[in-house]
Amino acid sequence: MCFSASASFTSALVLFLAGCATQTQVSSRNQRYFAAVPFFFALQQLSEGFLWVALSSYSLEWIHIYQWIFLIVAFAIWPLWIPISFLKMERDVYRKKWMVASLILGVIFILLIFGKLLIFNDVASPSVIEYSIHYGVNITMPEIIFFSIIYLCVVVTPALISSMRGSWIFGVATALSFAFACFFKISCLVSVWCFFNALCSVLIFCLLRYNKRHG
Numbered sequence: 001m002c003f004s005a006s007a008s009f010t011s012a013l014v015l016f017l018a019g020c021a022t023q024t025q026v027s028s029r030n031q032r033y034f035a036a037v038p039f040f041f042a043l044q045q046l047s048e049g050f051l052w053v054a055l056s057s058y059s060l061e062w063i064h065i066y067q068w069i070f071l072i073v074a075f076a077i078w079p080l081w082i083p084i085s086f087l088k089m090e091r092d093v094y095r096k097k098w099m100v101a102s103l104i105l106g107v108i109f110i111l112l113i114f115g116k117l118l119i120f121n122d123v124a125s126p127s128v129i130e131y132s133i134h135y136g137v138n139i140t141m142p143e144i145i146f147f148s149i150i151y152l153c154v155v156v157t158p159a160l161i162s163s164m165r166g167s168w169i170f171g172v173a174t175a176l177s178f179a180f181a182c183f184f185k186i187s188c189l190v191s192v193w194c195f196f197n198a199l200c201s202v203l204i205f206c207l208l209r210y211n212k213r214h215g
Helices: 005-023 029-035 037-057 060-089 093-119 141-161 167-200 202-213
Strands: 127-129 132-134
Touching (some): 005 037, 005 202, 029 037, 029 202, 037 060, 037 132, 037 167, 037 202, 060 093, 093 141, 141 167
Antiparallel strands (some): 127 132
């Protein structure tokens, strides 16, 4: 999240409340996975809020803890949770196969990105760059392009091919938020995109509400 700890904490609270509201629009148990997305974004923004605090107090131990909470949600939970959430809601067998393919690609992404970060020790201490947090991920531009393409395929494709009414809007909004984050500040892409994508999660309430009303 950009700007400050207070902005991150405020967005975390808003997302938590949005998650609670979204749960009221669930019409089947299989939709609860999708409805839980705002809660994970709230956790992400909360961890970033505490990271802002830790950075200001130079608490190295807590800095690394909150840094890794954020990165695990961004790089491990989303590539699994998004395909699974759409897979749970899908009834069409053919569409399910493509979602399973997205899930498998998500697992591959996780293995590749954490292999790079852990095996090659490509994570430095996070730092603040122009009111945004750089998470210390040492990655080249070709690697950014490579990982971004895989990541977008994993988190956008299920929404675009889902038979759920209006789900494509969530997929397009996710892709546009990525493009905007690249334009806004590519040096802090992970933090900035997660913030803008968190705003997109509010769409989940609207989608579930619409589908609940139109059965």
